[in-house]
Amino acid sequence: MFDDRSPIYQQIAESIKDDVLRGTLKEDDQVMSTNQYAAFFQINPATAAKGFAQLVEEGVLYKKRGIGMFVSPDARAKLRGQRQERFFTDVVDRMLDEARVIGVSVEEIKKHIDGGNR
Amino acid sequence: MNPRRQVTEHLLRTYKSALIGFAGVFVVGVVIADIVAARVADPAPGIWMYVAIAFRYWVGIIAVIFISNNLRQFVAVGVTRRDFMAGATAVGVLASVAFAVFVPLGHGIEYAIHGGSGFSAATGFREFAATLVSCLASFVAGSAACAGIYRFGAWGGLALVIPALLPAAAATIFLTTDSDGQIAADHLSFPLALVVCLVATAAVAVLSHWELKDVTIRRSALG
Amino acid sequence: MISLRDLTVRYGATTAVDSISVDLAPGKIYGLLGRNGSGKTSLLSVLSAYRKPSSGSVTIDGSDPFENRELMRDIVFVRDALDAVEGDRAGTLLDLHARMRPSWDAELAAKLVATFELDLRKRVGALSRGQRSSLGVVIGLASRAPLTILDEVYLGMDAAARTAFYREMLADYLEHPRTIILSTHLIQEVADLLEEVVIIDRGRLVVHEDTDTFRSRGVAVTGPADVVTVFAEGRTVLAEQSLGRTRQVTLYGGLDADDRERAESAGLTLTPVGIQDLFVHLTSPEHNLEAVR
Numbered sequence: 001m002f003d004d005r006s007p008i009y010q011q012i013a014e015s016i017k018d019d020v021l022r023g024t025l026k027e028d029d030q031v032m033s034t035n036q037y038a039a040f041f042q043i044n045p046a047t048a049a050k051g052f053a054q055l056v057e058e059g060v061l062y063k064k065r066g067i068g069m070f071v072s073p074d075a076r077a078k079l080r081g082q083r084q085e086r087f088f089t090d091v092v093d094r095m096l097d098e099a100r101v102i103g104v105s106v107e108e109i110k111k112h113i114d115g116g117n118r
Numbered sequence: 119m120n121p122r123r124q125v126t127e128h129l130l131r132t133y134k135s136a137l138i139g140f141a142g143v144f145v146v147g148v149v150i151a152d153i154v155a156a157r158v159a160d161p162a163p164g165i166w167m168y169v170a171i172a173f174r175y176w177v178g179i180i181a182v183i184f185i186s187n188n189l190r191q192f193v194a195v196g197v198t199r200r201d202f203m204a205g206a207t208a209v210g211v212l213a214s215v216a217f218a219v220f221v222p223l224g225h226g227i228e229y230a231i232h233g234g235s236g237f238s239a240a241t242g243f244r245e246f247a248a249t250l251v252s253c254l255a256s257f258v259a260g261s262a263a264c265a266g267i268y269r270f271g272a273w274g275g276l277a278l279v280i281p282a283l284l285p286a287a288a289a290t291i292f293l294t295t296d297s298d299g300q301i302a303a304d305h306l307s308f309p310l311a312l313v314v315c316l317v318a319t320a321a322v323a324v325l326s327h328w329e330l331k332d333v334t335i336r337r338s339a340l341g
Numbered sequence: 342m343i344s345l346r347d348l349t350v351r352y353g354a355t356t357a358v359d360s361i362s363v364d365l366a367p368g369k370i371y372g373l374l375g376r377n378g379s380g381k382t383s384l385l386s387v388l389s390a391y392r393k394p395s396s397g398s399v400t401i402d403g404s405d406p407f408e409n410r411e412l413m414r415d416i417v418f419v420r421d422a423l424d425a426v427e428g429d430r431a432g433t434l435l436d437l438h439a440r441m442r443p444s445w446d447a448e449l450a451a452k453l454v455a456t457f458e459l460d461l462r463k464r465v466g467a468l469s470r471g472q473r474s475s476l477g478v479v480i481g482l483a484s485r486a487p488l489t490i491l492d493e494v495y496l497g498m499d500a501a502a503r504t505a506f507y508r509e510m511l512a513d514y515l516e517h518p519r520t521i522i523l524s525t526h527l528i529q530e531v532a533d534l535l536e537e538v539v540i541i542d543r544g545r546l547v548v549h550e551d552t553d554t555f556r557s558r559g560v561a562v563t564g565p566a567d568v569v570t571v572f573a574e575g576r577t578v579l580a581e582q583s584l585g586r587t588r589q590v591t592l593y594g595g596l597d598a599d600d601r602e603r604a605e606s607a608g609l610t611l612t613p614v615g616i617q618d619l620f621v622h623l624t625s626p627e628h629n630l631e632a633v634r
Contacts, residue, residue: 006613007553008533035515042508043533044370045515047553121410124441187426191434193391194424195441196414196486332408334392337422 008043012051017060020075021083027073031061121197125205129188130212133180137213140176141220144169148224152232166228167245167297173217174252178286181210181260185268185330193335203330210261214253221249225299241299244308248293248301251312255285255319262326269333282325285318342366343388343488343520347397350383350544357383359544360397365522365537367487370514372535372552373524376624380544381524382420385490388522389418401488414443417486419477421493427466431476434465435483442484449513450483456505470497478506482513489521503527507534529617532556542624552616559614559622560596563589568607579622591622 002008019025031037034052038045052069055061060075072078099109151165184206192202222242229237262282267275292311294302301308343365350358358380365371375381386392387399390406390413399406406412425434435454439445454461457475468476477494495503511534514521525531532538538555540548548555559579562569566588573581573590580591591614596604604611614622 002533003613007557009553039512039515041533042511044511044536044552046369046536046551047533050553121414121441128437128440190424191426191437192441193413194418195438196416197441198390198408198410198413200408201410332393334386335424337420337424 002041002043008047009051009054012037012041012043012048013054013058013060016051016055017079020060020071021079023076025071027071027076029071030067031069031071033068121201122205122208125192125197125202126208126212129184129206129209132188133183133209137176137180141173144172145224148228152228156232162232164225164228164232164297166224167221167295167299170221170224170249171295173221174249174256174289177210177213177217177253178256178260180213181206181257182264184209185261185264189268189330189333190335199330199333203327206261207257210257211254214250214257217253218246218250222246222299236298244301245295245299247308247312248295251315251319252289252293255289255315258319258323258326259283259286262322262329265326265329265333268336269329278325278329282322285315285322288315288318342402344400345384345388345397346400348384348387348394348399349396350380350387350392351395356544358387358394358541361541361544361546362397363539363546363549365520365539367520368518369536370521370523370534372528372531372538373522373541374526374528374538374620375524375541376526379541379624381541382492383544384541385418385420385492385522385524389413389416389488389490391418414441415486416488416490417442417481417484418490419481419492419494421474421477421496423465423473423477425465427464429465430461431459431463431465431468432461434476435461435479438480438484442486444485444487446483446485449485450479453479453482453509456509457502471499471502474498475502475506478509482510485513485517485519487519489519490524491521492524493526495525495527503530507531510534526620528620529615532616540620540623547623555619556616557613558593558595559591559616559619561589561591561612561614562604562609563587563612564607564609568609572604572607572609579619580625591618593619593623 002011016025016031025031031052032040034045034048037043037048037052041048052061056063056069059072059078061069062072063069095109096106098104099106148165148169151169152162155162155165188206189199189202192205193199197205222245225245226237226242259282263275263279266278266282269275270278292301292306293315296302301311305311306314345361345363348358348361349356361384373381373385383392387394388406390408393407401412401416404412406416435450439447439450453475457472457479459472459475459479463472465473465476474494474496475498478491481489481491481494495506498506507530510521510523523531523535528538532552535552537551538548539546562572564572564587566583566586569588569590573592577593578590579593582589596611601611
């Protein structure tokens, strides 16, 4: 589940964000408690709590005192906005760099996309 | 519950059956020996007091077992060395008292059934006192000797074995009883012999305490 | 709070624990990591009042645990040898713990005994190495002591039993948070369970920080030898190897965003270093620790 590439709490936060983006977690859905999360993924609860705290700070989750943590109503839209911004720098630009290195022209890429191979 | 009491109770529970079993075998053995003796000799010699002299050494062995086996186990359940020593000493004292009663009692019964050598209340009392003091001496000697080895290892501990065994040696020299329950040697008067043995016991009890009060809990009995 | 101050343990001329000072906050799971003979057991023995330090001190909430009736009752120390009477039956040993430990949980003990398939009628001396370790785990967890110290308790346990041990430990910790110190050198297996790691090597403290921070400290930099050399200058190099003109160095200390950008634009490849590898590098015999400290 987790790897050594980045702190586990960040990986936890990322995986929850993915769930929100994909719609697995919907607005105002309750997320697992830190203890449930820790037991499920076999990690220290403090690590899980740190991941959740980051999500609360970013506004992806909100806390209801004594009940638990829930997905913020605007979380999905917000995350989409962030990922869309990153999409061009992180995905498209990288692809174009690679294409240039290996001699694939932009025209060919366009053709590939228009061809409806997906 | 007081941890000392828990130590005492656990040790009694653990070793009670073994001790009673051993004592039972002794009694049966003595009865058989008495029957044989009565057939072959007249008047028949008493057997009990020959055998009863062994009880005092048992108490020493108990002390060795307590330190080599049980100290570690009790520290591991969160009992302090001090509390363990107090609880274990209580067992040593109880066993000493029990044997001190058992020895003249056996002698008296043998005498009553079988005639044999002379027995009187005074003899019985002397046997009680001699056995009690000898048992305590033996307990303390066993404890100090074993604690020395536990603490300082086989070689370091060996040097301490000699002083550790002094009370047991004193009891053997001054308080060994013969088959009639009489003190065999007459180097000292009986009360003085008791006092000498008790003083040696007290001194070595201090040694034993010193060895154990902050001893490192090792993985095995011999460090 | 557990506080070690200049803690030193010597055996004759050998210094097993060398002036370690560290504070451990209550209620966390700690990993005490170190190679064999690094001083882990000596340190834990002082902490659990099994031995006196040669110098320095240990205090738990301000008091010395040595011969301290209240504190010793609240500490359970399970070491690989298992401090039991070999002739006792396993069940007798658990009964003793049950009587002596105020917070003993008989239900948990029974559950763990079933999980590890322990035969309580067997004598302690007759148990296999793995069963003996499992019995130690039962004692360590069911005692539910406020300070639970498990010293390499997994010896001889197979992978399935170890997994069960980690799972049960975490589950019980979640329900009953307490301070757990787990000494191990199988770091990869337990890293995710540890809130903080304490690494000692040759008796000295090397690292004490939260596991996630420690995890991100190591990075391997690979690329043309001269570029790598320039990049590594002034940084702590844990290990290095060369193949032809390619060189790889393992750096300790974590890189910030600028460093990463600089490395990537120079054509260097950055790869994370696993926590186990990081530990191995930090405690390898040829490595000079002082550079890290």
